Structure formats: C-alpha cells, structure tokens
Amino acid sequence: KNQVEQSPQSLIILEGKNCTLQCNYTVSPFSNLRWYKQDTGRGPVSLTIMTFSENTKSNGRYTATLDADTKQSSLHITASQLSDSASYICVVSSPVTDKLIFGTGTRLQVFP
Amino acid sequence: KAGVTQTPRYLIKTRGQQVTLSCSPISGHRSVSWYQQTPGQGLQFLFEYFSETQRNKGNFPGRFSGRQFSNSRSEMNVSTLELGDSALYLCASSHGLADTDTQYFGPGTRLTVL
Numbered sequence: 001k002n003q004v005e006q007s008p009q010s011l012i013i014l015e016g017k018n019c020t021l022q023c024n025y026t027v028s029p030f031s032n033l034r035w036y037k038q039d040t041g042r043g044p045v046s047l048t049i050m051t052f053s054e055n056t057k058s059n060g061r062y063t064a065t066l067d068a069d070t071k072q073s074s075l076h077i078t079a080s081q082l083s084d085s086a087s088y089i090c091v092v093s094s095p096v097t098d099k100l101i102f103g104t105g106t107r108l109q110v111f112p
Numbered sequence: 113k114a115g116v117t118q119t120p121r122y123l124i125k126t127r128g129q130q131v132t133l134s135c136s137p138i139s140g141h142r143s144v145s146w147y148q149q150t151p152g153q154g155l156q157f158l159f160e161y162f163s164e165t166q167r168n169k170g171n172f173p174g175r176f177s178g179r180q181f182s183n184s185r186s187e188m189n190v191s192t193l194e195l196g197d198s199a200l201y202l203c204a205s206s207h208g209l210a211d212t213d214t215q216y217f218g219p220g221t222r223l224t225v226l
Contacts, residue, residue, distance in 0.1 A: 031212065043204070046216070093211040
C-alpha cells in the first residue's frame with residue numbers, strides 16, 4: 001500500500017533555532033513530492049514541489065531535500081520564527097493512480 | 113488575483129440531512145479537488161474535477177458527490193449526513209492536473225453534524 005509517513009508527529013523548538021522534519025514514503029514510482037504548511041484554521045499553502053530528479057529546493061528559510069533512492073525527504077527550517085508554528089504536510093504524487101498521497105503531518109510549535 | 117474561495121465557511125447540520133458546499137477556483141484554473149480533513153485522519157482525497165469531468169475519486173461512499181460547472185466552479189454534496197462527516201472540507205485548484213501542478217487551497221468549510 002502506498003504510504004507517506006512523517007516524523008516526528010509534533011515538535012517544540014525555541015525561536016531562532018533550526019529544525020528538520022522527516023518524510024518517508026513507499027509510493028513507487030512517484031512523479032513529485034511536495035511540502036505544505038498549514039496554519040491552524042486555514043488551508044495548506046505550498047512550500048516546495050520537487051520532481052524525482054531534484055535533490056533540493058529552497059523557499060526562503062525553508063529547504064526541502066529528496067533522496068529518491070532511500071525514499072526519504074526532509075524539510076529544514078532555518079532560524080525559526082513564531083510564525084512558523086503550523087502543521088507541515090508531506091505529499092507524494094503517484095503517476096500510477098494520478099493521485100496525491102498525503103502524510104498526516106508534523107505539528108511544529110515555536111516558542112519565544 | 114483572487115484566491116480560492118469556499119462557501120459557506122461554517123455549517124451546522126443534523127444527522128440525516130444533506131449539505132452542499134461550494135468552491136470557486138482561481139481564475140483560469142481548470143482543476144478543482146476536494147479533501148476532507150479530520151484530526152485523526154489528516155487530509156483525505158475525495159475527488160478531482162478537470163474541465164467538468166471527474167478525473168479521480170477517493171475511497172468515500174456514494175453519499176459524497178460533486179460536480180464542476182463550465183466556469184470551473186465546483187460543488188460538493190453530502191447526503192444522509194452522519195456524525196463522522198464532521199470535518200473541515202478543503203477545496204484546491206490548479207491550472208493543470210492536481211498531481212502535476214501546484215495546488216492552491218481555499219480556507220475550507222467547517223461542517224459540524226449534530
């Protein structure tokens with residue numbers, strides 16, 4: 001069964017610190033992998049989208065990496081801010097089913 | 113450019129009733145997807161419409177249905193509501209197909225079934 005698993009489920013860090021969120025997937029083959037940020041009570045917002053041939057992609061303080069061999073991706077947040085408090089969702093696209101498969105997300109809380 | 117809009121934002125219904133949710137995509141976008149989000153299950157795919165045709169469907173019962181109009185606006189209908197249908201329903205639009213193009217999400221409709 002195609003799955004996307006994220007870790008940790010939740011994370012608390014202090015403002016200014018860096019953190020890394022993990023995404024492991026079993027979807028194979030896959031066409032792209034996405035990271036979304038979802039603030040409480042709002043719809044998700046796209047952070048990055050990478051094809052299987054890309055290793056890294058940045059969006060400001062957010063950097064996503066992809067290792068298609070080990071089927072792992074990570075989202076690194078640099079110099080965290082209070083506004084980074086949100087859920088981060090990893091999504092993998094399957095060309096077999098033409099569907100997006102969502103992870104259950106990592107809940108990040110940044111404290112001053 | 114206006115974002116994805118969803119109406120209503122909040123809805124309270126009782127078991128057995130039916131409900132219709134509306135989604136207006138970003139101008140020029142032809143794909144509209146619907147998702148159900150609950151705390152325990154995360155985001156679950158309902159269906160995707162592209163140019164008025166249902167392109168893909170998730171694993172939901174037939175009580176969940178949708179359609180897309182010629183102006184790309186989409187509606188989702190849930191009949192015979194159950195308590196478990198309480199959730200945030202999100203709509204997302206993309207210029208191209210949902211699995212190959214960037215999706216833009218609306219703010220969602222919070223449905224509570226009593």
